[in-house]
Each structure stands twice: as structure tokens, then as C-alpha cells.
Amino acid sequence: MRVSWSWLREFVPVEAAPEDVADRLSMRAVKLERVEQLGAGISGVIVGAVVDVRPHPQADNVVLVNVDTGTDVREIVCGAHNYGPGDRVPVAMPGATLPGGMEISERAVRGITSHGMMCSARELHLSEDHSGILILPPDAPLGADVRTVLGLDDVVIEFDVTSNRPDLLSVAGIAREVAAMEGLPFRIPSPSVPEKGAAVSERAGVTVKDAKGCPRYLARVITGLRNGSSPGWMQRRLVAAGMRPISAIVDITNYVLLERGHPLHAFDLAKLDGPAIVVRRAKKGERITTLDDVERVLESDDVMICDAKRAVAVAGIMGGGDTEVSTETTDILLESAYFDPQRIAATARRLGLRTEASVRFERGADVEAVPGAADRVCELLLEICGGTVATGVLDVMARRPKPKPVRLDIARASTLIGVSIPAADMASMLGSIGMDVTSSSRTSLRVIPPSFRPDVAIEEDLVEEIARLYAYDRIPETLPTGGRTGGLTRDQRLRRLVRRVLLGTGLSEAQTLSLTSPSLPDRLGLPAEHAWRGKLTLQTPLSEEESVLRPALLPGLLLAAERNIARRVRSVALFEIGTVFAPGNDILPKEGLSVAWLMAGEMPGGWHGERGYDVFDATGVLHALTEGLGIGDLSVEPSQEVVFHPNRNGLVVLNGARIGQVGELHPRIARALDIPGRVAVGEVLLNPMLAAARESVVPEIPRFPAIERDIAVIVPDDAGAMRVESVVRDAAGALVESVQLFDVYRGAQAGEGQVSLAFRLTFRHGERTLTDDEATSAMGSVTSAVGERGWRVRE
């Protein structure tokens, strides 16, 4: 809502600086967006009168104009032609500045010096109009500063009005709050309308068939109008408020809308069939072409304004083109009505049509403002357009809504606010904003909210009014008194640990979108049935790119890697902890917490021997996780999964359950994303990991010495190191403390298709020193176990 300071002061005699008042109001009622000084940046622009216009000898597209500035007649070269001798125009003198910082100086145009510049409305930042020079009113004094003539000495304050306060969508509404805040009187004059015409009932009729949708409809008839353009002062206020002047009649209804917050509509009486107004529900599929020349299709819940034959307006939103007021219009039917907020909101939303009227009706107009707003329009019409107001009004109201009193418990209000406020102060604060405090006792007030405050319905609403008028700033700062303990749960602590561990492995944290594209799996060449094809699709997505809930985190990380590589980032190392989604058995989908990681490009470390990442970097991250969380029984089993390199990946198995996958991305997929080299990736479900995490224990430090023995086993390539290790460990018996793989050898000594795995076994007894014989005997068992599987011990 944009409010001119001069307009505001018509209703409240405020003397303080506009900026200060706006700042204070922001703290008490309505958020300040900005304060604009109109005409800011304009200097040295004065009123001139065109003396004569001659062609430029060198150019067809410009003319030479002699302009009388009151002190001299100067020659100006001008590119516009929309004026003639006698017209008053804005003249930027040499040395003048225009908004945006443009400076005017004398300069030659095709050989002839221009002693200044004539300005368009756009050059003065008045409007977007650049079709010609701005013509000033004929009474504008020569040589006067255009800022004064154009009302640019005014200040416009823009407020961000919350949706619960329709009353603040008006100059008077803002003025009422200013008056309450500053302790000043609020005055809004009652319009006086001399009714001289025939009885209105002889000129038109009003029937309301949809009283739910239209609880009140008031019409007046005004005849003999001259619909020219509205006066400059009115246009200036409309423009300052962000509206475009159209014609006197339309401008007047808009002016009253801005002044009082009540929307009105003028129909050309001659174009109304009957002339009669019928308010009814729309027929499903009924059509009307609105003022903006768009054909609208209606639903049966829409409220329609019709004449005797056809629809003439979408109630409370926009009039129809057929009955629109034009410059030829002399007689009008003026509508001032109250429509059901929810019905208007639903229609406006469905039609995608948001107007000054619809915004006010859907937030709740003031049913009691209906006659006053119509009268104010009549008053201005008589003043500006002449004419005669028909006697009486057609006022159809189903039933006057009864104001509902609200009881305010004084003690409870003070307790809720947290500061003790005397009852008398509460009563006077509420009174200052139009509340009717009808009776009070020692403990409570009985308050009737005014009809323009549909948002005030319960005690807490009054508490808010008191708190803000008392000023939030003055309310003390206290803390709740009850003692309590906060903290993180085990899972929340462990999740932070997981983050720290992953950061420690050199991965940076990503946050990718939970919404993905259904075409991504196609781009990656995945089969029709694949875990990365999300099955949960939004009903009305904004774009296909973000329309499916992610079933896994890795696709998002792949896209992040793709973006980084495309931006010439050489090394990508990312992880993400986030929610993944799958269809559930219940009404809600199944949500799981997942952790994924990805490494691509060059490994940082530069000169130490640059190399790319591979599968062991991926398993390294998994190892860091299991070590960090203290998980013992996690294993990685060879697997087939199309996303991964067929021979460099594994299933992650925890307590017999498959919880994820780790390995290298399939080169085909890496190629599809233009990621060079091997891409190390992994993803596991986090909740089973957190559940398996162990609590800290104090380990026993061994007191007796250990015996170490090494053995190298030659096995087929596909035997699997983890399996060989477990054979070795099992055969080594109870005395083995650890089995550590320390060398992997492929080559002549191992043989074709074979690999030599060297293990270091550590034997120890907890109670005594072990003998060499015991270790030797255990190693013998290992040797025979290896032999039983057809493997060889490398000598």
C-alpha cells in the first residue's frame, strides 16, 4: 500500500517528519517498505510555454521550439511533436538534473544549439509514458518549479500490509493507526450528496439472488456526467499510489477505493439492460469478457453481477467490457457492495486475476462502509463531472451482521504479554483504534470490534492489539522460568559424528535437491526397472526437472560432480546426508536417512604423485564410517549392479541386511556425465549404521607378548580377500589376535589368474606368554585349511 503524505494528513493532523512517523508505525502496526521523496533527483526543471514551433533546417525528425520561461524566450531542439503554441511544458534548463542522474547542458543538435530540454513524463519518473512531452495544466505559472506544479514535493510511504488487515489497504486506515499512535484525532468527513434527480427506483432495479455470496448490494444512479480526464491533483495521487489515470469517473471510484479501502464499480447505465442489476451464482461454463479483454469461463461458485439479460461483471473482481464506462458515458449505475471473502478469493485464485478490488474483498471489506463509499464517489462526481444524483439508494442487505462482543480478561492479558498494564490504559488503547469498549469491570472488558476489523474475533486478538499499541519495544525481555534439560538424542549425536568423520576423510558436504528429474535415469542409460527411478511424483510440479522425490542420494551427487567438472573444477570430493523416499504402505511414503559419497577427478596432493580416485577410496570412506561408529560386523560382498563397474563394486552388508553399495561408477555412466577417470562412489542407509554403532568401552591392554607369523596364500583372482582372510582366521584358532593383509601380488610367481595375498597373524594368550610351538602348530592348521580349499602357500 502506497500512501501520499499530503493525503494522509487530510485525516490526521500529524506534524512529525514522514520518515519518523513511518518508522514508528512499522514498530506498532504495519511494516514499512520504503519512504520515497517524489521528484527526488529533479532540479532546475521549470514551467515554460510554447511560443512557436518551426522545422529544423537539417533534420526532419526534430523541430525548433521557442519557449517562454517567464524570464526569457529560448530556443530548444525537440524530438516530440505533441504540443502547440500556448501549451505549458516542463523545461529542463541548462544545469538541471533529472531522476537517474542525467544532467542537462546546452548542446548542438544537427548544428543548432538547444538551450535546454523539454521533458516527457518518463524523463521525470512520473510514469512510463514516453510518447510525447508532458503537457502541464494551463494555469501552471511560468518559471515555477515543476516539482511544485506536479505535486512532487510530496512523500510517498509504502507499507507491506499483512493479509489480516484489509482496513490498512486505505489512506484513511493508515491515518487511523497514525492517529492512535501519535495521540492525535482521526477525522474522516462524511460526504454530503445533494440528491436532485428522480427516485433511483424509477431509474434502475437491484435483485440479489445469491445473498450468501453478496450480503449487501447498494446502487446509486448519477446522470448528466461529463467524463473527461480527472484533475491533476487526483491523477498525481493515483499515480503516486501506483494506479494509472483512465477517465474521471473511473479515477474517482479508484480514488475512493484508495481513500477508504472500499472497492466500487461504475456501469454505463445506457449499456445496462433493464436497467437492472441481478446478483446471482454463475452458471457452470458461463462466459464473460472482462475489462482486460480476456474471456473468462465461470463456475457455479462464482458470484456474478448481471443485468436483465447477461453477465456484466465478475463480482468483486473485474467488470465486463460490454458495460464499461467510456468518454461518451453520461449516466452511470454506481455499485457499492460487500461480497463473501472466501467466494471472491476462490474465484480470483481460479481465474488467476488479482485486482485492487479482489484483494480487498477477499481479505474482508467493511459492510458498513458501503453507503459512505458510494456517497463519497457521488460527492466527487458532482465536483468534477457535474451531473445529478438520483434520489435515494437501492440498498439490498439480507441481514445486518450483528457485532460480536469479545471479553477481555485483564489479568490474563497482562500475563500473556508479560507486563502489567492498567485496565484503563487497555480500554483507551482499544478505543483509539475504533474498538467499542462497551462495559468494563474490575477484571474484564467487553469489547466490540469495529466492522472494518474482521480480524478481531477472540481475546488473543485483543491481546495483540494491546501489545502492539503498548509497543513491543517496551515489553521487557524475560526467559521462561521452569528448569529443564535439553540435549541431543543418541541418533542426533551420532549423525553429527558421521558428518565429522566424513569431513575428516577429505570430503566436503553437499546439499542436493530432494526433487529430481524423471528423465535422469534415461540419461544415465538405466533399465526400465531400477532403484534410481523414483516412484513418487508430484501432482503439480513447477518443472519436470524437479518433479520426482529422490529415491537415493547418489544421483544428486553425480549431477553436482558433473556441474563441478563442467566448471573446470579438477577435484570433486563430496558427501551428503539426507532423506530418501520410497512408496510406503501407509498414506505417507517411507522416508529413510541415507549417506552417500563421491570422489572424482584428481586427488588433491599435487606433486606427491597425482593420481585419480578408485574403488579403494570408496571403500576407505566406508571404513572410516565403520571405524568412527565402532561397527564390527560389516562386510562387503561382490555384487552385480548396473550403476557400478561390474568388477569393482560390492554390496554393503550389515548384520545380514543389505544396506548399500560401494565401488566405482560404471564408466558408461561417468561418460554420460562427462566425468573423466574413475569415479569412486558409495551410498548406505544411515539408520542401520547408527543402530549398530557401539558405545565406548575401555579396551584391555595386553600384558603378555605376542608372536607374529606371516603367510602368503596363492588363490584364484576371484576368491575374494575377505573370504581368504576369514578362512585363515578361522583355521588359526582361538589364540589369533589379528589377521592383517599386508601385501597383494600378481605376477609370474603367483601364476596366471592367481593372486598372492600375504597376511600377518598375531598370536597372543591373555594369561601367559605364548610358546613358539603353539604358534607353529596354529600356522600348521592354517596351511592345511588353505590346502583343503585348493589354494597354495607361497614359499
Added chain:
Amino acid sequence: MSDIAGLIQTVEREQVAALERIALSTKVAELEEAEIAAIGRKAPMSALKRELGGLSEEDRRTLGRLLNDARLTIEAALDGRRGQLQAREEEAALQHDSADITLPPRLRAPGHPHPISIVIDRIVDVFVGMGYRVAEGPEVETDFYSFEALNMPADHPARSGFDTMYLSEGVALRPHTSPVQVRAMMEQSPPIYVVVPGRCYRRDSFDASHSPVFHQVEGLAVDRGISFADLKGTLAEFARALFGPEERVRFRPSYFPFTEPSAEIDVSCPTCHGAGCASCGWSGWLEIMGAGMVHPNELRAVGYDPQDVSGFAFGMGVERVAMVAYGIKDIRQFFENDMRFLAGFAG
């Protein structure tokens, strides 16, 4: 007698020769040769020792002592010289084994946390310090938890498919973390102090200040006698903890359907400390959160009696707070995961 005198002379000669050779050695390897020559199995002194058995008791004792002394002397000389030579050789080797300490280190550096996570943890930690526990809940919710229990009736604009991303009738991605507050209230009776971080969704197209996916931290305190003054104290304390004690906090009236009275909270701009600059639109203030006293309808919806308990709730956009705290201009940067962007964050 001449026999023994000759033997003594031999020992003395050998000792002198050995000591000379030791002193003249310039490498540990030469020294080892000198050692073998002087006291090795084939050395003359070792041969003499083997001949002791054929001497008289007295001669044997004299020569034995002499041999022993000579050996000790030679060994001491060897040890001394060896020490010198080893030190010299190590010194020489180290001269060739130099490293440029200013080259990049080998150890892999830790990664960088995401600014959203940093900010969530910091916000959560402030409230945990004030005795709040952390509540979490599903990202897909029913209309009851997302709207109805929050005093947002069926015709509320936010409930339309224009603003909220629906999966099916009445089931949508949560537009705020408030459903978790509702669940927390339904699971326990007051007193309740929770802080709720999480991911939320709104049907917004990406631009510099909008993202369809974003994060919120909301909080809720419901207890006997909770007042607006408590809300002010708690959130002022929080804002100072997050933005620094030198920043100022102010509370402005506002409107939210689920609170009454409602407030918006501004913090003085961390860039200009209230003087006005481009990042605060020359106002000196930045809006960081919304708050208010829990609407009685919301308390009733979860079975609480608004005459018995009261509460306050607050909520803030994590991206917004992070943008204010770090001076980030474009919300899209949070979700691009550019390694160079992430590299800026620590903590």
C-alpha cells in the same frame, strides 16, 4: 726371557699400529677393516693369546694383562673413532637428503561442511543450551499436521496446489517444519521446549531469493505462564548468540495464522551494524525470523487447554540466516555444491 720381551714388544707394536690405523681411518668401512686387522680372529694379537698356554705362570700373567689392556685400549679407540666417523657420515648423508618444507603437505586435508549444516547446528546449539531438545519428523506430511492443526483452514491460500507441492490428495511435502511441533505436542504434555530443524518445500521457481527446497529451524515453548516477554527474551538472547552481542534486535508486529500476537524479528545488519548499506537496503536492519504466541486454536487442536498453558513459537529460514551471516547474495549457490564455494566454509 728374551722370548717374553719379544712378545711384549710385539704387543706394543701391534697396539701402536692399530691405534695409528684407527686414527687414520676416514670411513666406517675402513675402521671395520682396521678392527679385523687388530683384534680379529686372524690378528697377531689373537695368535699371541692362543700361545699363552705354553708360557710360565708369571709370563702368562704379564702377557695376558698386557694383551687385555691393549685390546681395551684398541676397542676404546675404535668406539671413539666410529662415533666420529658415523656422525660425519650421517652429516654428509643428511646434506644430500634435503626437503623443501614449503612444498604442499602430503596429508589429505579435511573437507568443508555445508553452510546450511553449520548454521543449523549453531542455531540448534543455542537452544539446546537453553534447555530445548531437538525434534524431527517426516518431510512428507498430511494436511492435518501441515495445516489444520496450525489454524490454517481448508481455504487458506497456502493449502492450494499453487504454493504447496502435493503428492496425492491431502499428502504434501511439508511447507514448514511446523508439523513436527504439532507431533511433539501430541506426543507429550507441557512443559515442552523443542527446536525443530529440517528441510521444507514450497512451489517456488528458482531465482536469487527463492528455492523450491529450503531449510527451516522452528521452535516451540509451551508451559504454564509463558508470556510474550519470554518470547522476546529468548529470541533476543538467541539473536545475540548467533550474530554477536554487539548487534541489536527489534520486534515488529506481524501476522501469522498460527500465532497471536505475532511478531517479526529484525537484527541490525551485521555488515554495517545498523548504519545502512546495500546488503540491508539502507535500512540498517535485516529480517531474520517470525514468531508469536501460539494461537489458542492450535493448542486446542492438540488437546491442550489455552486457559491453562500458553506458549510461543518461532521460525526462521536457514538459507536466509546463512545469507545474512555470510553475506551470500544468491540462494541457488547453496544447492549447486560447487567445490570452490564449499571451500569457503569451516566450523
